[in-house]
Amino acid sequence: MGNRIFRLDRRELMAGMGATALAPALPGIAAAEGHRSLRLTAEAGLMALRPGQPDTPIWTLRGSGADRFRRGEEIELELENNLPVPMVLNWVGLDGVPAAEPLAARPPLAPGARESLVIPLRHAGTLLCDGRLLGDGQARPAGVLALISGESAPVVVDRDEVILIEDWRLRADGSAIAPGIDPKDTSPVYTVNGRSKLDITARAHERLRLRFINGCQRHVIAVKLEGYEVRVMALDGQPSEPFPARNGALVLAPGSRADAFIDAGLPGSVSSILLHDGNEARPIGRLVVANQPPFRDAALPAAPALPSNGLPDRLDLRNALRFEIALGAAQAGWAKPPDFAVSASPAFRARLGHTVVLALVNRNDRPMMFHLHGHHFRLLDRLDDGWKPFWLDTLAIDAGQTQRIAFAAASAGHFLIEAVATDWAAPRLVRWYVVE
Template structure:
């Protein structure tokens, strides 16, 4: 669960006598199993199989994808901007059972990304796991360790089988971290750890809290932010959300155990622990506060005055919102915009519960209430409370056709999609 699977495809990608080969990645959608409850047998699921995957900003991946599931599958990338050829449904149709395909994925931004099979997952025989993709900065980042925490939710029926999202029925909510029911970490005093905290949850908005630690947020949804301290050490993540946070083990006593808590909106429970080693400190004194992460080059300012403004109502399958299985590339877009223009979307949640909005292809700023400024971070995913309207803005930098997703925070709620065009 720590990352996507990688393999060097020497027979496919030639190297001899040429410039250094581009990195290659082999992904297979396969049947898998995971223990969803402590001391319980493993449950059959589907997943993208392989080992940990880390690349560097500026590289282009040559990807070979094989679908060994009995149903069509499509790769859904979170945080990858401006690659219309890799866009699910608008640029790349679902891959049939037994099918194979190749694609190229330029990694123009450093950050923490996510890939899953969940776009077509509603109502399927089994749920599927997400995979993390790490793109490292070109510059050196002063951390001692880089750790992924991938949290996923699920539902287990009384007979022990796992339930896919979009299906009503009697089931118990469960969560895993890095594919386990609990995760134990250790670190030395004065060590700085970069935590890449990822919500691979299907429907739940969750909070992750590291008790007794100052948690310094450095990036959100794959993009650097102005560093700030998380309030009470807690981080709130919508489904698909990602946060890069730095922790410095400055005050915990040697041998101390710090709980990693998960709150699913109903209760908080331990999902892991961080033990401070009894070894000598890794350095005589703690590191100074970390500077901001290197910029990915997103614009410093947005032209709100001349923006294209679009109202989008969320909250149910109505109008042009359809399920991914019913998506047609011939359907009219939610909006069209000229390249390099600014877009302001007013997102009105008309549902009775919180709804999660995800924008493909571009990152956006969350605007202040009076449209006179924005929060000092970029997002690609936003949870909106019932009855509320949130305004977001982005620069339409990359021409192409991109997807928009919307889903209510209820396990049985359908995932819905539309698309937009940058011309």
């Protein structure tokens, strides 16, 4: 039934990347000053991945303390590694904090060790804490953790919900394999907020902010809320010009995030949340509108854009520094994360305050995912004469294609770039760049 409702193949999934690519719950306040603590522990855990069967051993990143913060706050982070292997924390969506950069500034944390760091939240948005940068080929796969940095100005929504989608590959005996390993004789399993399915209950005319996160290891996915207009408000944690999702579907590369507003429909209605991975559509949850009086008499008017995080309105493309990066090319200096060395030559050097244009070239026979640390970028139009009306930090580039991106080099430091093919067995690769 899902495929009749939601038809999509891999080519359409990749094409969608270019197109989309509450007051009580989150009251708007001025940017806060001060510190709030967050303790993260990397440890062995279990997850229910087979209904009615024993739980599957995995590695997990567990948080204690707050998971919602405010733009302008500082997080006093304490990270403890209780795994039998080294790990490093990879922040997704965190701009301008070179001291937090994995490998470039933070060496892997040894088993049994702990470290502390103060993280300033310069922007509001949806963030990921990811301990999987060194995870290829390890004994168990690991999950990710979502964190929220709230806006410093009011946002008129009634509820704020995180929808974190992760993928797993299970053997017949129920054990799970890490990425970087041939997935033969395994079956894919998807979870939503750590469960097999997610039900969200609302009342008619209630406005929901849904923070969709692709926490998958390698898969580009599309997510559709049946029967609803899904209004995109932010991508990869940065506000965009509001627009309806193309064909009602959000297309997300691994690590990508999309914040969308929806207004709950008629009392008693039930709508499926469908996930498509390029092979098939499957239900992963439902939006259930309670058979109760409406939340308010009528739906709210269309929401204005989210408050700006202060990224520039214009980029100086004419005087930009321009570089070409061949994604995953062996001769181009890419390394597997455990082999990364700060002595390696950077992919490029940029001058602080200048615009940088990168031509991302995929000469491989599979789509490649690209992730830029430290800065968000604009996806340029084909003629380099403009850009899409949103910011990104992650992009999918189809086989044989070139995409151009531009960003303002606003923070000095050493930052990573990542690339990986859309193949479970493909290695994650890293390089770095310098802003000085």
